[in-house]
Amino acid sequence: MTVKLTLQVISLTGVGVGGWFSGILTERWKQRQTTCECQCINENTEDDLLCKIKRMPGLPIFGTVSAASPENKLSVLENDFVSRESSPVPRKPSRVSQIMKYGFPGIDTVRSFDDYVLSYDRRNRVPHWVFEHLTKETLVYNEFVDRSKCEFAEDTSVHPYFRSVNSDYRGTGFDRGHMAAAGNHRVCQKHVDQTFxxxxxxxxVGVGFNRHSWNRLEKYVRKMTKTYKNVYVCTGPLFLPRKDTDGKMYVRYQVIGANSVAVPTHFFKVVVAETDDYKLDMEAYVMPNQAIDDNTPLTVFQVPPESIERSAGLLFFDQLSKDKIRKINGRKSTMV
Incomplete structure (x- = not known):
């Protein structure tokens, strides 16, 4: 009897010790996983902000990442969540999350449509930039796509305070000019509808610009797909300074409608075209928002890409090394 009891005690003790060791190993594994996640989340450099958030390559960015940027906002909040939920000892919230406890007053609105990406300027009620990817295949004529069925519509994803509406344009003499051209998105009716x-x-300006010279530039970019495998296009407005009679420089532009939609002084288009063997050519254009003689060659409006970057406050194709570019505006790049 005594031997039997002794064996039972030893057996129970073994189970208890085994469970204790199992618990220790499990806890260590969980801590290691939490540490890895936290380390990954804390790596909020410009090249590797979050392992769970994929960065869209090639899109223009506004300078570099700062402490109060949208990326760091995500990093901070997600890090705090991991600290509270996974760590056995709650960590003190970061200073940024404390300061911005009740939200950021604004970040640049980026919206991804089915066939193009857009950053919206809520103050001026126009895009910051619009990004497109064109190929010969995506531009094939589709008899089932009918532009006449399209209607300009408010973007309800934009807060009502910052939207433009159709009545803003009515009677102003200005066209509602596409940044992502309707003719670039004819794969299906939904794609072309979204450009409206x-x-x-x-x-x-309608006559002499939107319907003529600007349209010529859009057609030229589409034609590039016959030569290049991939054509990446970034388009947007500019508000450039001019010297006044007093000799000083001013940025002046008209606004229209009840929502004070800004009328850009100029528009830009930056293109990177990729050949079948992955050679890259870049072209950059700035055109004034005014009637232009339709016989004016498009090359007249070519400018150094960096001049647009400085004026727009954007960095184009920031993940593309400039030494990979073969030609800029038709001339051999000095950076190769």
């Missing part, structure tokens, strides 16, 4: 959201629109 007013978040993709800016006021443009």
């Amino acid at each position: 959201f007013l978040s993709n629109i800016a006021p443009q």
